[in-house]
Amino acid sequence: TRVAAGPATAPSGQGARPGQRHRQPRTPVPLPPRAHGPRHNLRQGTPDASSFPRTAWTASYRRALQAAPSEAFGPGDPAGRPELRQALTEYLARARGVRTEPDRIVICSGFAHALRLLFDRGTREGPAAGGVLRGPLGVEAYGLGFHRELFAAAGVRTVPLPLDEHGARVDALGRERAVLLTPAHQFPTGGPLHPERRAAVIDWARTRGAVVLEDDYDGEFRYDRRPVGALQGLDPERVIHVGSVSKSLSPALRLGWMVLPQRYVGPVLAAKGEREAWASVLDQLALADFVTCGAYDRHVRRMRQQYRRRRDRLVAALAARAPHVEVTGIAAGLHAVLRLPPGTERSTVKAARWQGVALDGLAAFRHPQAPTTAGDGLVVGYATPSEHAYEAALEALCEVLPPE
Structure with a gap:
């Protein structure tokens, strides 16, 4: 995690020069919101921690x-x-x-x-x-x-x-x-x-x-x-x-x-x-x-129902706000792949980062010697946010998706 640098100060025990004493501190260079942690975590691989039994x-x-x-x-x-x-x-x-x-x-x-x-x-x-x-x-x-x-x-x-x-x-x-x-x-x-x-x-x-x-x-x-x-x-x-x-x-x-x-x-x-x-x-x-x-069986059944609802909500949100973005793969797991228009993956991941949305592009998972590419896409972990934060995460996701 990067931390924005504050105004420079003199080392302890070292006084400032008279001509500098009343100068205003420099304005810190603005950093993306993720410098303080993402507002919405949609990275794959993590279950909803708040649902632990x-x-x-x-x-x-x-x-x-x-x-x-x-x-x-x-x-x-x-x-x-x-x-x-x-x-x-x-x-x-x-x-x-x-x-x-x-x-x-x-x-x-x-x-x-x-x-x-x-x-x-x-x-x-x-x-x-x-x-x-x-x-x-x-x-x-x-x-x-x-x-x-x-x-x-x-x-x-x-x-x-x-x-x-x-x-x-x-x-x-x-x-x-x-x-x-x-x-x-x-x-x-x-x-x-x-x-x-x-x-x-x-x-x-x-x-x-x-x-x-x-x-x-x-x-x-x-x-x-x-x-x-x-x-x-x-x-x-x-x-x-x-x-x-x-x-x-x-x-x-x-x-x-x-x-x-x-x-x-x-x-x-x-x-x-x-x-x-x-x-x-x-x-x-x-x-x-x-x-x-x-x-364990009861917990898995409960989480299966919860994650299925989350995936359904993701699909519905995309159908309403970004119908040109397709969810691919079977209805399973804790993540989904969103297919993007060609050439838009990197800019979309960058836009998401600036808006405080943590997610990964599909290219991040490609083997360096892979003979073919799977195209542009996002890997979205719909299980990661807590239940109360999920709707806001979906809203933020839809806002950073590329236009048709």
Whole structure:
């Protein structure tokens, strides 16, 4: 965050020259409103923090604390608490079609932590030496930049796959050893991976002896139909399924999970270390209770309804005030992509910044070596504002959109 510089003053103990004593201070150079933080935050990736289920979470935390065995307060098992791994086994099978057992689940602090465990070479010895997975790695042509930075830091070369209306062009995969996909809801463009391509990427992994890394970042939030099942259900030995509560509950909890093919469990645990140093054991116990008692399902249902209404309000606002701007992608997730007229993305993002509206242009997510472009667009996080601030955020968004 930049802070506007105030009038220059003499250092402590140093007097001003007589000729300068009565001069008026300079007028500070005006900065965009965002210098003091955005008035309206429409950045993607964050759930409505005001909707966190405090009462239900507190009840689960208390129950878990009272029921926890004494050994739970010792050094944590790097695999994660057995109570949580059992709860996730049952929940993921029911809600996402994941096929697993508790001993194939490893708890982590989120998706970035999972990537580090899988790819970071570090200074390990034994089965995790040199990284659990190796490159080159196929990735979608549009995705999060900090993931690419993480891979680069680990020495992993990424190969961008073109995207079209059916998702990633998995037929472009060749000699890569792994591929990272968001099959339920491509981030950020918003489409699901077509069923034929889901089958094709599994066939590729079997033929090449490769692995598919599935980022199920918002798979529970589908608004027009039942969520698409996890890709892992097609072949548990060729897919690593990664999820977290960052979108469904809160990123502050720092809790995620990896559902691993059996051959990767040992190397991942070796990479993690002898003790749990990342995910709070007490939070793990609380989440296990939260899932088992049904509170997690109730919360997801409530937020699914809330976010669907928000997306509907976004679509309605655009239809009324900017009908030339199209919302693309399926009705799912916590963000939407707005297609803009060609050549207007940069100026629109700049105008939004000046008006105190925080959002991202679609180009910010493009892989530097992507063979094609998805065109001009905005990535709008409709889940981020609190409910009482959402209407004003929509109003501000519509004001900065380019004319037809």
